[in-house]
Amino acid sequence: MGVEGIGARVTRKEDKRFLTGKGRYVDDMVVPGMKFAAFVRSPHAHAKIKSIDLSAAKDMPGVIDVLEGKAMQEDGIGNLICGWMIHSKDGSPMNMGAWRPLAYDTVRYVGDAVAIVVADSQAEARDAAEAVVVDYEPLPHVTEALTALQDGQPQIHPEAKNNLIYDWEIGDQAATEAALATAAHITEIEITNNRLSPNPMEPRAALGIYDTAEDHYTCYTTSQNPHAARLVMSAFYNVAPENKLRVIAPDVGGGFGSKIYIYPEEITCLWASRKTGVPVKWNSDRTEAFLTDAHGRDHVSQVKMAFDANNRITALKVETTANFGAYMSLFSSAVPTYLYATLLSGQYNIPAIHAEVKAVYTNTVPVDAYRGAGRPEATYLLERTVETAARELGMSPAELRRINFIREFPHQTPVIMNYDTGDYEASLNAAMEAADWNGFEARRAEAASRGKKRGIGMSCYIEACGIAPSAAVGSLGAGVGLWESAEVRVNAVGTVEILTGSHSHGQGHETTFAQLVSERLGMPISNVNIVHGDTDKVQMGMGTYGSRSGAVGMSAIVKALDKVEAKAKKLAAHLLEADESDIVIEDGQVKVAGTDKALQWFELTLAAYTAHNLPEGMEPGLKEGAFYDPSNFTFPAGCYICEVEVDPETGVTDIVQFVAADDFGNIINPMIVEGQVHGGIAQGIGQAMLEGVHYDPDTGQLITASYMDYAMPRADVLPSFEVSHQNTPCPGNPLGLKGCGEAGAIGSPPAFMNAVTDAIGNNNLTMPATPQKVWEAVNRI
Amino acid sequence: MYETTYHRASSVDEAVSLLGKAEDGKFLAGGMTLIATMKQRLAAPSDLVDLRHIDAMKGISVNGRSVRIGAGTCHYDVASSAELRAVCPALCDLASHIGDPHVRHMGTIGGSVANNDPAADYPSAVLALNMTVITNKREIAADDFFKGLFETALEEDEIITAFSFEAPEKAAYAKFANPASRYAMAGVFVAKNGGDVRVAVTGAGSDGVFRHAGMEQALASHWSADAVAGIHVDAEDMLSDLHGTSEYRAHLVKVMAKRAVAAAG
Numbered sequence A: 001m002g003v004e005g006i007g008a009r010v011t012r013k014e015d016k017r018f019l020t021g022k023g024r025y026v027d028d029m030v031v032p033g034m035k036f037a038a039f040v041r042s043p044h045a046h047a048k049i050k051s052i053d054l055s056a057a058k059d060m061p062g063v064i065d066v067l068e069g070k071a072m073q074e075d076g077i078g079n080l081i082c083g084w085m086i087h088s089k090d091g092s093p094m095n096m097g098a099w100r101p102l103a104y105d106t107v108r109y110v111g112d113a114v115a116i117v118v119a120d121s122q123a124e125a126r127d128a129a130e131a132v133v134v135d136y137e138p139l140p141h142v143t144e145a146l147t148a149l150q151d152g153q154p155q156i157h158p159e160a161k162n163n164l165i166y167d168w169e170i171g172d173q174a175a176t177e178a179a180l181a182t183a184a185h186i187t188e189i190e191i192t193n194n195r196l197s198p199n200p201m202e203p204r205a206a207l208g209i210y211d212t213a214e215d216h217y218t219c220y221t222t223s224q225n226p227h228a229a230r231l232v233m234s235a236f237y238n239v240a241p242e243n244k245l246r247v248i249a250p251d252v253g254g255g256f257g258s259k260i261y262i263y264p265e266e267i268t269c270l271w272a273s274r275k276t277g278v279p280v281k282w283n284s285d286r287t288e289a290f291l292t293d294a295h296g297r298d299h300v301s302q303v304k305m306a307f308d309a310n311n312r313i314t315a316l317k318v319e320t321t322a323n324f325g326a327y328m329s330l331f332s333s334a335v336p337t338y339l340y341a342t343l344l345s346g347q348y349n350i351p352a353i354h355a356e357v358k359a360v361y362t363n364t365v366p367v368d369a370y371r372g373a374g375r376p377e378a379t380y381l382l383e384r385t386v387e388t389a390a391r392e393l394g395m396s397p398a399e400l401r402r403i404n405f406i407r408e409f410p411h412q413t414p415v416i417m418n419y420d421t422g423d424y425e426a427s428l429n430a431a432m433e434a435a436d437w438n439g440f441e442a443r444r445a446e447a448a449s450r451g452k453k454r455g456i457g458m459s460c461y462i463e464a465c466g467i468a469p470s471a472a473v474g475s476l477g478a479g480v481g482l483w484e485s486a487e488v489r490v491n492a493v494g495t496v497e498i499l500t501g502s503h504s505h506g507q508g509h510e511t512t513f514a515q516l517v518s519e520r521l522g523m524p525i526s527n528v529n530i531v532h533g534d535t536d537k538v539q540m541g542m543g544t545y546g547s548r549s550g551a552v553g554m555s556a557i558v559k560a561l562d563k564v565e566a567k568a569k570k571l572a573a574h575l576l577e578a579d580e581s582d583i584v585i586e587d588g589q590v591k592v593a594g595t596d597k598a599l600q601w602f603e604l605t606l607a608a609y610t611a612h613n614l615p616e617g618m619e620p621g622l623k624e625g626a627f628y629d630p631s632n633f634t635f636p637a638g639c640y641i642c643e644v645e646v647d648p649e650t651g652v653t654d655i656v657q658f659v660a661a662d663d664f665g666n667i668i669n670p671m672i673v674e675g676q677v678h679g680g681i682a683q684g685i686g687q688a689m690l691e692g693v694h695y696d697p698d699t700g701q702l703i704t705a706s707y708m709d710y711a712m713p714r715a716d717v718l719p720s721f722e723v724s725h726q727n728t729p730c731p732g733n734p735l736g737l738k739g740c741g742e743a744g745a746i747g748s749p750p751a752f753m754n755a756v757t758d759a760i761g762n763n764n765l766t767m768p769a770t771p772q773k774v775w776e777a778v779n780r781i
Numbered sequence B: 001m002y003e004t005t006y007h008r009a010s011s012v013d014e015a016v017s018l019l020g021k022a023e024d025g026k027f028l029a030g031g032m033t034l035i036a037t038m039k040q041r042l043a044a045p046s047d048l049v050d051l052r053h054i055d056a057m058k059g060i061s062v063n064g065r066s067v068r069i070g071a072g073t074c075h076y077d078v079a080s081s082a083e084l085r086a087v088c089p090a091l092c093d094l095a096s097h098i099g100d101p102h103v104r105h106m107g108t109i110g111g112s113v114a115n116n117d118p119a120a121d122y123p124s125a126v127l128a129l130n131m132t133v134i135t136n137k138r139e140i141a142a143d144d145f146f147k148g149l150f151e152t153a154l155e156e157d158e159i160i161t162a163f164s165f166e167a168p169e170k171a172a173y174a175k176f177a178n179p180a181s182r183y184a185m186a187g188v189f190v191a192k193n194g195g196d197v198r199v200a201v202t203g204a205g206s207d208g209v210f211r212h213a214g215m216e217q218a219l220a221s222h223w224s225a226d227a228v229a230g231i232h233v234d235a236e237d238m239l240s241d242l243h244g245t246s247e248y249r250a251h252l253v254k255v256m257a258k259r260a261v262a263a264a265g
């Protein structure tokens, strides 16, 4: 490895601009003639729109125009779609109701957009938005999924009877029931996965620019995948054909999944720009973000885990109800199915699994993938169940896991996934040692002498990253392929541009991708530029989510680099009069191995561009592109241990220790990987102890619509995390990478909850384990 | 934010006269409550009269055990005053736990008390320390000042200029912070001056800050954490919300009272 190559703890190139306030986000974009948008939003959870009167608003100062959904439909702008087809057990396709970018007949959640105002200033736009008179006829509403399924509840979309979107299943029901019938022990538990608001630091924003002269649209948007945004806006929403639409996602301040989807606002800003003839910018405020960013999680599951007399797991039966909110967001259907139930085998050898998932409409904001997407739900369910089983069986939780671990690879689970490699025991052992597991009882006794209840809990997670083999996901209903693209442009002077379809919104691609080039071509990372996030600059790509940018995005770069290297060697062999197979590229030189014959890298690249002396038939230049389609998912795994002290008088939980032992395969930049783990754990602990979206069931209003009521994790509630790696390189991709972006958020909630329930001796506790809930659980014993 | 007109007053009289001319004016201190409310379009004053440049409203003076705090003094200055800490460290500690550093450098004691948020910290200190609320018109005893949620004895054009009190022998504030907002969910301020004990509770009461007579009597006869442990706190009188039921708040009031007494020594 070079000093800046693979494995080096290089500080992040992009941080200088971020830390000095020089990042350029959508809201920093200013174009001539730009005006500001405000959306008129439904104050009701569910209502018929009897009429919309725009006249008063149009007369307000500074207003350019006020537009509503009817006109948008007349202009042929299409419905928002969900891009992954799921079929119910009975073979019927999912029941998708219409999602208009601007609702004109019915609103289905508080925050549903009804009209857009374009004005000279943001303040004037907001003033005028209040002057739009919408005559609503409130309808009964329902915010809880289990309630929404019952007869006699409000019907949210005519397409979905009893609000059921699909009733899907996976696995072998007969085998599972048979194993349950003969089990020596069955652990039964209800698992609730609380609903979360994603809260990226940068709220969503959009700037739509219609160019009359060229009949061309530009959309600046806070997107994790600008190419997919362009594709969907062209092919489904009829905003403009792809060649007439440029989508730019510049610096984006975090996404956590919520910026994968195409929302009504960007579509509406583009359309409004054409209608008004001015560029239209919208910037979400924080309350709008709480009201309209796709939420995450929100599952309720019934679980039965069967054991034989030797405490081996023989079967797992799961029934999950997933709240989808008022509309089906872009990837919503895949989250509680193929991203969730396919991971229900966890790290364990489970011969029979059967899962049923009901997806349900409610009068709440749409729910979609959020950091981990399905895998945190699967891990939380399994790891609380296994821990509960250990307590019931009187076994050490580590031992119960150990005897059930998968130890041979590849391993075919009963739920589609084929695990390629792993060493679960290595992470378990490393975590237990780092946490001084064996010394816990002494610590517990010491804490008790101070009146504190101390507990320890673990979780052994697995996830599927590197999303995903295109043909496989296509056969499961995905509307797109999940490959990635790259182009390597070597300039005449030898510096390099990497054009990638991945998108960095916090991940540090500008550094890690450059490290790969540094490793391969022996140049400093300052000579490498990463270009991403602009459909006019970068070839079609699929974006960043599901921890795919390393395993898939970098694999595409490797493929393109292979081609560049092959051509460079061929040219060098010609110029140095040597055999191609003797050429090596290192330390900024192209050498003939074992001789002192060499060219400086820039001499070679210049020769490629002067083209004065090329081998017979070689094209000038040095630039190669590649598409990489993964052959399998990757399977990061690990063991997390959390130790807590509960104050029984107040219910306050103090995290005294948190250990993470992860297998991410090979690692490009350990510092960045640790940062991803730290952030993920903070987010997971946020879910487990603090965060939770609450709708008032009586009014359908979002109670947690600001930080006054939505509790985020803060530095002072988190301990210093102790992180280690036990890596088994992934055999499925050239760099041996598995992915690390979501692990922290996946593994940490059950570790925390297992620790708290251990401390208080009461397993009847749901996330977030707030002081009030913990206090009640302490006193319920 | 709706359009508004900003005025800077350099004296209390000027502030009153500016407000008198405004259609629907509001005094502005640190703005940590008022500006946030305006940004959310929940308040729309026609005019803002800024009190931050009135020197006479700022600063802390301590004379023996007599303390006077200008209403325009920011939380940071209260938290870090060595003079105040020497006679009443409890008030410094209270101020040091309000919000975050930004809030503590902007927000003022006068703004907080005038606003009388049921979850704010200062109102408990005003009551427990038996402060006199000094305004441009009169002096108001603490017991007469707070009138329920966000309501006070202040008239529209009345400005709090200062607070005065005698530092007690012993005092302490124990706060259970709301996990989201970090305002008080149950904050108890205890103060003891000879046989006179005052216990004020914020964050928990459904009618805002209040004194707890039962605890005061118990502590007057026996100043110890155990003395409050047996006292009944009525859940009926408590707020109930997403973060804490009235039962939980009633319980926390007792726990915080115990901890405050223990901390006061």
Ligand SMILES: Cc1cc2nc3c(=O)[nH]c(=O)nc-3n(C[C@H](O)[C@H](O)[C@H](O)COP(=O)(O)OP(=O)(O)OC[C@H]3O[C@@H](n4cnc5c(N)ncnc54)[C@H](O)[C@@H]3O)c2cc1C
Binding pocket: B026, B027, B028, B029, B030, B031, B032, B033, B034, B035, B036, B051, B071, B072, B097, B098, B099, B100, B103, B106, B107, B108, B109, B110, B111, B112, B114, B115, B117, B119, B120, B121, B122, B154, B158, B159, B160, B161, B181, B182, B183, B184
């Ligand atoms: C992030 C954040 C966290 C916070 N956390 C806490 C917390 O933990 N605990 C807590 O107690 N508070 C907290 N606060 C509130 C903070 O303490 C405010 O500063 C305080 O409530 C209001 O003081 P202000 O000087 O900012 O007043 P402003 O917001 O300027 O004014 C508030 C109200 O008081 C009136 N007013 C102001 N000064 C006077 C005066 N001298 N005479 C008469 N009327 C006046 C104004 O007209 C207005 O109606 C927090 C605020 C923020 C933004």
